[in-house]
Amino acid sequence: MAAKRSGVHKKSFALSKVYGLLEPGPVVLLTTARKGRANVMAMSWHTMLEFEPPTVGCVVSDRNFSFAALRATKECVINIPTVEIAYAVVRCGNRCGRTIDKFAAFGLTAMPASRVSPPLIAECYANLECRVVETRLVRKYCFFILEVCKAWIDPARRVPRTIHHLGRGAFMVAGRRIKLASKMK
């Protein structure tokens, strides 16, 4: 299966391997859609909760325009950007989706997802289509639990340089890789 738009090929990615994309802690772009309108926000507060089906917990503040859309539609896409589009990521974080179309404003391309309504972002190297499965901690912590129902990856990006937020505009860019004799999954 393959998704294509604007010359970008995305390949289906095994759900069993999704944890390896999020565990290192990259900044992600969360897309939502409501009343025919898509929005995107930058997010760093997320964690894996289960390997399979891949289950992710994340904080979407109720000060964000995306909060109401996520709570109402229970669908979103987690898109993982790399340093090449770091500038667009920061601009997404700086502006509110209430007043602008961030896709058009920041040069991001919306591609249709296969299982959910919010779009994939073509420029991101991986895209995880998600549904909200648990909301008990939304009131207290704005903490949503998502199940990934479909994952996509750009097979051309072998070593994606993800970005990791250190606070106040400082980011760490993914560095070298090492391999150790681990029994951990």
Place this chain on the structure above:
Amino acid sequence: MAAKRSGVHKKSFALSKVYGLLEPGPVVLLTTARKGRANVMAMSWHTMLEFEPPTVGCVVSDRNFSFAALRATKECVINIPTVEIAYAVVRCGNRCGRTIDKFAAFGLTAMPASRVSPPLIAECYANLECRVVETRLVRKYCFFILEVCKAWIDPARRVPRTIHHLGRGAFMVAGRRIKLASKMK
């Protein structure tokens, strides 16, 4: 205030800045203590939930020896290691605390914490003393919510090379830093 042991100086670190240590997604070492015995486990599934007081959500699997100690004592320390001790981190992940003293076995130095019983790990560049404040999702997801009550840092480590788990023994080592014009905290 300063904590010292084995020539390692740790300085008190502002709670308001703790999010910047965990947001980039490093592997951490979680220490617990019960019945006079300390244990340590490697952990990658964590996220910030609140800036202040710094609140952290994390998964401690009930297959881990640390689970029962954390649930019973409601105290732990999140220690942030760097690549210099990556080998010890992996060994902590490979072995169960039921059968060995991981501190002695892997050359880690326990230092007394100031507010909780579990020890700080001297070799880690930052240490966060935590108390469990919410357990509603422990049964379903082994997800504990912690409040950081005291934070320590090694002031000599300007650019800590944290490690980030990619799965099955592969780690990304923190790379270069960039600064962008962000309005985000």
